[in-house]
Amino acid sequence: MIELHQYPGSWGLPSSSPFCIKVETYLLITQIPYKTVWENNPGRGPKGKMPFIKDQKKVIADSSFILEYLQSNYEPNLDLNMDETQKVIMLAFQRLIEESLYWVLLYSRWGDTQGWQEIKKEITPMLPPLIGKAIIHIIRKNLLRQAYAQGMGRHTREEIYSIGKSNIEALAKFLENKPYFFGDKPRSIDCSFYSFLITILQSPVTGPLQDYTKSFVNLREYCARISEKYWQTDGNNC
Numbered sequence: 001m002i003e004l005h006q007y008p009g010s011w012g013l014p015s016s017s018p019f020c021i022k023v024e025t026y027l028l029i030t031q032i033p034y035k036t037v038w039e040n041n042p043g044r045g046p047k048g049k050m051p052f053i054k055d056q057k058k059v060i061a062d063s064s065f066i067l068e069y070l071q072s073n074y075e076p077n078l079d080l081n082m083d084e085t086q087k088v089i090m091l092a093f094q095r096l097i098e099e100s101l102y103w104v105l106l107y108s109r110w111g112d113t114q115g116w117q118e119i120k121k122e123i124t125p126m127l128p129p130l131i132g133k134a135i136i137h138i139i140r141k142n143l144l145r146q147a148y149a150q151g152m153g154r155h156t157r158e159e160i161y162s163i164g165k166s167n168i169e170a171l172a173k174f175l176e177n178k179p180y181f182f183g184d185k186p187r188s189i190d191c192s193f194y195s196f197l198i199t200i201l202q203s204p205v206t207g208p209l210q211d212y213t214k215s216f217v218n219l220r221e222y223c224a225r226i227s228e229k230y231w232q233t234d235g236n237n238c
């Protein structure tokens with residue numbers, strides 16, 4: 001059976017990483033059997049990040065490569081019968097979510113003062129006693145260094161949230177009142193989109209990103225719909 005290696009969750013989320021929730025949502029929608037292996041140390045993954053999967057002797061890291069692998073080796077494939085335009089739009093929105101919105105989310109959790117206080121309170125007890133307080137500062141430094149190298153970390157707080165808001169607005173406008181991103185049927189993009197929405201909405205990390213996301217009724221309803229249908233939760237946290 002497939003093993004999904006992922007971080008444990010916080011605040012009622014299935015995992016603290018949206019990329020882990022993305023893969024698990026895909027597995028739940030497709031009903032491909034799997035079991036979770038909880039990991040706290042990203043160094044245990046082949047790319048130093050979570051998630052990764054093991055399937056018999058194969059190890060695949062990176063949520064997008066994992067979904068590609070699942071689509072090539074298991075049924076159903078959520079992305080069958082999409083036209084070329086839909087595929088291009090899907091790729092562009094996936095990049096918007098995972099390569100831009102991700103860094104805004106990271107900043108809201110680790111860079112912004114309120115988020116950092118919440119993160120510290122939640123994660124420190126999961127780390128080894130005595131050295132946990134030092135480790136959480138090292139993790140923060142490392143993540144903020146990544147954000148600086150990527151570029152997002154060089155912007156002011158206002159600039160970062162204005163990027164986040166325009167991303168959320170584009171997603172909300174494209175979704176309209178459709179049940180899923182491309183209509184009546186869930187596609188792999190719904191796994192990315194949902195995982196980021198639930199991570200933003202179901203969190204004590206408040207602030208402009210969460211407030212703006214909450215202001216879109218269609219996003220909250222979409223999030224609740226997927227939570228109820230595939231995660232069997234009441235969707236009240238969306």
Ligand SMILES: N[C@@H](CCC(=O)N[C@@H](CS)C(=O)NCC(=O)O)C(=O)O
Pocket residue numbers: 016017018019042048049050051061062063064142
């Ligand atoms: N492109 C990767 C991104 C995965 C990723 O960034 N994972 C983060 C958690 S959200 C991580 O494990 N970071 C650990 C680190 O950078 O030290 C994917 O799609 O799986």
